[in-house]
Amino acid sequence: MNKRVSVRLPRSQTARFVLLCLLFTVLITGPSLLFVYNRTDALIHDRIVSRIDDRQRNLLFGYRTAGIQGLVGSIDNEVQTGVVEGGVILLTDASGKRMAGNVLSWPPTLREPTSWREMRLYTQGQRRPELYAVRVAHFRSGHWLLFGTNLEARERMREALAEALLAAFLMAIPAGLIAGLILHRYTDRRVRAIGEIAVRIAAGDVGVRLDTSGEGEAYNQLGGAINAMLARIEELVGGLRVVTDALAHDLRSPLMRIQVGLERAARECDDDSAREAFSSISKEIDGMMRMISATLEIGRTEAGIGRENFSDFQLGDLIKDLCEMYQPVIEESGFEIDAKQNGDLPFFGNRELIGQAVSNLIDNALKYGGCCRIEVGADASDSEFRLWVADNGPGIPENSRDDAMKKYGRLEQARTLEGSGLGLSLVRAVARLHGGDLSLENNHPGLRAVMRLPKRANALAANGNGS
């Protein structure tokens, strides 16, 4: 019925869901990784700045006590003792002539004091320029001081950090995809479970319950609500069972007594015409009993009672048996019967009720089918089993087909014939008990009554029974 929805949507829904999950993962991990990078970088920067501040304090201590000469002394001292290792320092006079330090010449781009400047410099004994953070001070005497610290370590740190964070980001993508898939699987499973339960309920199996023990509050709530609903339905069905049982008992027992009385009276009576009367009363009671039985059977079947007696059987065998059973009667009535069943049609259902339903359809075809051929068959498509009985009679006009399947729904033209008007409604109730339905179709000419029984409902019933 909802083939389009159930086949096409989930696939794109899965993709959409997973993509959404991925997007969320990227949106969350991206900024947070950037934040980590920035914070780490800022921390390193702060430490470098404070180191430069320390050096400035140390250097200026010499200048304050002994002027430029003191400064030169402390620089020389630093260079000689190796304190300057990993750093740069250079002092020039106003003309730019180098006075002390480990840098060979004043960088030409530095023309004014600055507290932070990153640049590549050559230091003594080094072949390649390295990156330094430098600070430049200009003294009132016209001297220039440049000092700073090596940033190569910071660069390597940055690279490593960026690499690590990128790796983390790349790992987040499959993680997001997997999380999306798992999450989707989980919700899908829960929703599917609810869907399957719904199919089984539709087939009248109200004894099933959803598992509400898993995680997921919303699902448990939904499951709980559905279970409560099912419990209520089960209660009503149970009530119906009690009522039909009581009704059957209360109607049958007095009828039994009437039959007993009739039989005794007939035995003790010598009058033939009275005996005739007794026998016709007895027949009427039989007819009434049949009607009551059929009504009760339909009521119970519609309520899904009768699922306890589901078993495995072959639909083909059933058709063959019933055709064999009816063949003499049908031939005697001047009809032909044609059994069409192909091979292996394993079915799980109530054999007795299905048999009775097909038998009702054959009976109808005999009564109303006109002439001369009745086709009885069973086959299966990918999605459903089909059982049909077709005749070449006058058929039923399309607008009165629904009426024909209603309880006591005898069509006007059929009123003159004997019958309870319950045959087709029992067939429909049986089809619905198995999750399917009865449809009346045009056989060109004649009527084709088809019981369509979905395989899905059948498999569910079989599984439900097995567990």
Added chain:
Amino acid sequence: MSRKILVVEDDEATSDYIAKGLEENGYLVDRASDGRDGLFHATDGDYAAVVLDRMLPAMDGLAVLAAMRAASIETPVLILSALGSTDDRVKGLKAGSDDYLVKPFAFSELLARLDALQRRGSSVREPVVTSLTCGDLTMDLLTHRAERAGRRIELQPREFRLLECLLRHRDNVVTRTMMLEEVWDYHFDPGTNVIDVHISRLRKKIDERSDVPLVHTVRGVGYMLSETA
């Protein structure tokens, strides 16, 4: 063989009717009017069969049956029930009853079924039967051949089963519903005279060229295979 039948039925009119009918047919009858009393009788006496109502005061019919089977009392039980739906019938048979009859029933139906129950009970001890006979009619169950006075009778598989059913109940009435159950394993009422037409075809094949008819119609009840009418 004991000819004593226990009738457990709370409805007095029905109980009288059954008891009277059975006594007329040469049975001794014990009666119980509730489930507990019925179970007490069943565990005590040596009955040929028990007729057990499904809805009983004090103890439900199926509970009585379950208690009997639990105590390994294997007396054949026929359940009488006012519940006629197919699933009730299956439930009754599953619970261990040997037969199931829905009210209202004709006494002849009950009698035919009780007779059949006792035969079934006794035939269990007999060696496996490979051929059945009635007069000059013989049936070989292994080769699936039937002959009358040495002349082969061609039978459809179902006709063979039907004849086998009648032969197994030789000299006893077999009702239409019994045949439907034994030959086709269906319990519903097919409505039309399905069985009658089958029998009339079978009769033609068996009795056509013979002076002694073997297939007899028992009016209002069913059919019987017998040498004597």
